[in-house]
Amino acid sequence: MxxxxxxxxxxxxxxxxxxxxxxxxVEYFISAEEMVWNYSPKRQWELEKHGTGKNSPSNIxxxxxxxxxxxxxxxxxxxxxxDETFHFKKSRSPSQKHLEIxxxxxxxxxxxxxxxxFKNKATRPYSLTAQGIRSTTATPSCCVSLTGYVLQLTWDIxxxxxxxxxxxxxxxxxxxxxxxxxxxxxxxxxxxxxxxRPGTLTxxxxxxxxxxxxxxxxxxxxxxxxxxxxxxxxxxxxxDPDNVTDDADFMESNMMHGINGKVYGNLQGLVMxxxxxxxWYLLGMGNEVDMHxxxxxxxxxxxxxxxxxxxxxxxxxxxxxxxxxxxxxHCHVSDxxxxxxxTVYTIQGIFHLTQCMYYLVVHIIISxxxxxxxxxxxxxxxxxx
Numbered sequence: 001m002x003x004x005x006x007x008x009x010x011x012x013x014x015x016x017x018x019x020x021x022x023x024x025x026v027e028y029f030i031s032a033e034e035m036v037w038n039y040s041p042k043r044q045w046e047l048e049k050h051g052t053g054k055n056s057p058s059n060i061x062x063x064x065x066x067x068x069x070x071x072x073x074x075x076x077x078x079x080x081x082x083d084e085t086f087h088f089k090k091s092r093s094p095s096q097k098h099l100e101i102x103x104x105x106x107x108x109x110x111x112x113x114x115x116x117x118f119k120n121k122a123t124r125p126y127s128l129t130a131q132g133i134r135s136t137t138a139t140p141s142c143c144v145s146l147t148g149y150v151l152q153l154t155w156d157i158x159x160x161x162x163x164x165x166x167x168x169x170x171x172x173x174x175x176x177x178x179x180x181x182x183x184x185x186x187x188x189x190x191x192x193x194x195x196x197r198p199g200t201l202t203x204x205x206x207x208x209x210x211x212x213x214x215x216x217x218x219x220x221x222x223x224x225x226x227x228x229x230x231x232x233x234x235x236x237x238x239x240d241p242d243n244v245t246d247d248a249d250f251m252e253s254n255m256m257h258g259i260n261g262k263v264y265g266n267l268q269g270l271v272m273x274x275x276x277x278x279x280w281y282l283l284g285m286g287n288e289v290d291m292h293x294x295x296x297x298x299x300x301x302x303x304x305x306x307x308x309x310x311x312x313x314x315x316x317x318x319x320x321x322x323x324x325x326x327x328x329x330h331c332h333v334s335d336x337x338x339x340x341x342x343t344v345y346t347i348q349g350i351f352h353l354t355q356c357m358y359y360l361v362v363h364i365i366i367s368x369x370x371x372x373x374x375x376x377x378x379x380x381x382x383x384x385x
Contacts, residue, residue: 020111022111022112022113022156023111023112023198024109024111024112024113025112025113025114025115026107026108026112026113026114026115026205027114027115027116027117028080028104028106028114028115028116028117029080029081029082029083029084029086029116029117029119030078030079030080030081030103030104030116030117030118030119030128030191031078031079031081031086031118031119031120031121032076032077032078032118032119032120032121032122032126032128032145032177032189033076033077033079033121033122034074034075034076034121034122034123034228035074035075035076035077036072036073036074036075037072037073037074037075037077037101037188037261038071038072039061039062039071039072039073039221039256039258039261039262039263039266039340040058040061040062040071040262040263040264040266040340041071041266042266043058043062043264045264045265045266046058046062046263046264046265046340049264049265057338057339058263058264058338058339058340060249060252060253061253061255061256061257061263061339061340062263062264062340064236067237067244067245067247067249067250067253068249068250068253069223069232069233069236069237069253069254070236071263072236073223073226073228073232073236073256074228074231074232074235075101075187075188075226075228076122076126076187076188076189076227076228077101077102077103077188077189078102078103078104078128078175078189078190078191079103079104080103080104081119084117084150086119086121086150090104094269095212095213095269096269097268097269098214098215098216098260098267098268098269098270099215099260100260100261100262100267101188101190101217101258101260101261101262102190102191102192102215102217102260102261103175103189103190103191103192104191105191105192105193105194105213105215105281106130106175106191106192106193106194107170107194107195107196107201107205108133108155108157108193108194108195108196109157109162109195109196109197109198109199109200109201110157110158110159110161110162110195110196110197110198111157111159111198112157113154113155113156113157114130114133114154114155114157115152115153115154115155116128116152116153116154116155117150117151117152117153118143118145118150118151118152118153119145119148119149119150119151120145120146120147120148120149120150121147121148122147123147124147124227125144125145125146125147125179126144126145126177126179126184126189127143127144127145127177127178127179127184128143128145128151128153128175128176128177128189129143129175129176129177129178130155130173130174130175130193131173131174131175131176131193132161132173132193132195133155133156133157133158133161133173133193133195134155134156134157134158134161135153135154135155135156136154136155136156144179157195161173161195162195162196162197163195163196163197167316168279168316168318169196169197169200169207169208170194170195170196170197170200170207170279170316171194171195171196171314171316172192172193172194172215172281172282172283172314172315172316173192173193173194173195173314174190174191174192174193174283174285174314175190175191175192175193176189176190176191176285177189180227182225183225183226183227184227185285185286186221186222186223186225186226187226187227187228188221188226188261190217190283190285192215192217192281192283194281194316207279209277210277210278210279211272211273211276211277211278212272212276212277212278212279213278213279213281214270214278214279214280214281214345215260215280215281215283216259216260216280216281216282216283216294217258217259217260217261217283217284217285218259218282218283218284218290218292218294218309218331218341219258219283219284219285219286219290220255220256220257220258220286220287220289220290220336220339220341221255221256221258221261222254222255222286222287223254223255223256224251224254224255229241229254255289255339256340257331257336257339257340257341258340258341259329259330259341259342259343262343263339263340263341264340264342265342265343265344266343267343268343270329270343270344270345270346271345271346271348272321272345272346272347272348273321273347273348273349273350274321274322274323274324274347274348274349274350275320275321275322275350276320276321277318277319277320277321278318278319278320278321279316279317279318279319280316280317280318280319281314281315281316281317282294282307282309282314282315282316282317283309283314284309284310284311284312284313284314285311285312286311287311290309290310290311291308291309291310291333292308292309292310292331292333292336292341293306293307293308293309293331293332293333294306294307294308294309294329294330294331294332295328295329295330295331295332296319296327296329296345297327297328297329298322298323298327298347306332321347322347323347324347324348324349324350325346325347325349326344326345326346326347327344327345327346327347328342328343328344329342329343329344329345330342330343
């Protein structure tokens with residue numbers, strides 16, 4: 001279900017001549033690399049919710065058995081490096097832990113130029129294409145990177161790609177591979193792209209007046225359409241893929257209902273403090289089953305606590321964290337709840353932090369006094385009666 005359209009140059013008008021030079025050039029170094037991905041490394045949260053019996057709805061997705069691969073699959077992901085040598089991978093900070101299967105957040109301001117050096121460390125051809133912004137490369141097909149190849153991609157950020165008058169200061173897009181868009185996506189290649197108004201980003205690419213940022217992809221990973229299905233069958237079922245019974249249960253067991261590629265509460269790192277301003281970058285991809293109602297549980301709601309996502313839709317949600325506690329965050333479609341599309345986020349209370357600081361100070365004072373008295377005693381300056 002697709003068709004191409006052509007935009008012809010208007011005679012007598014040169015659009016490129018009216019464009020300004022980029023006010024700034026920002027570089028990213030990103031690779032595509034293969035790894036073993038575990039959708040559900042821990043089952044405690046899931047088993048407490050659904051019970052440990054044979055009828056647990058989670059078993060078909062995360063339990064390895066006859067004709068069921070389990071929770072581990074070979075996949076391919078985008079990862080960021082420090083420079084063009086691709087020798088040192090950037091470690092993810094605690095604030096980036098939640099990204100999980102997603103690639104790094106690429107941030108840009110209107111008027112900037114983004115240069116992405118892309119290296120394919122995987123065993124088959126992949127690419128890196130941005131949605132919503134203009135590439136100076138003519139067509140996506142010329143940006144295919146074979147195994148071991150390095151490409152340099154240049155993206156200009158025009159005003160038409162940025163926030164409108166009624167939008168938040170930063171709006172959400174995505175980047176992904178388009179060699180075979182469907183198979184590449186289900187194999188794992190996808191990341192968030194955030195485009196902001198001029199003057200919104202600081203020198204270290206943080207957003208002014210925003211304390212925390214979280215990017216969440218709600219998508220059912222259909223491992224039946226992954227490039228690595230046959231390899232996963234050989235590795236985890238130990239049989240020839242041609243001998244696998246391709247029935248409805250097998251197909252269902254490979255439908256992983258994840259948030260950033262994690263199911264049943266395994267997505268961690270969604271932590272903020274009461275009063276902080278938080279940006280949530282919501283991404284929806286997939287097929288007809290990927291109609292998600294993203295629900296933020298809390299005891300205080302301002303305007304809305306549910307947001308609809310469909311394949312190819314992206315949304316920036318602005319929140320002020322107000323209710324301390326640990327809250328459920330999930331897709332409200334009942335079938336997706338049973339299949340594990342849920343996690344929690346935590347708002348730490350200011351009182352809790354103040355209390356912790358109080359006990360720390362008291363502990364330091366007591367330790368210091370105790371050390372001082374011990375030294376006086378050893379010097380014979382304390383008289384005992």
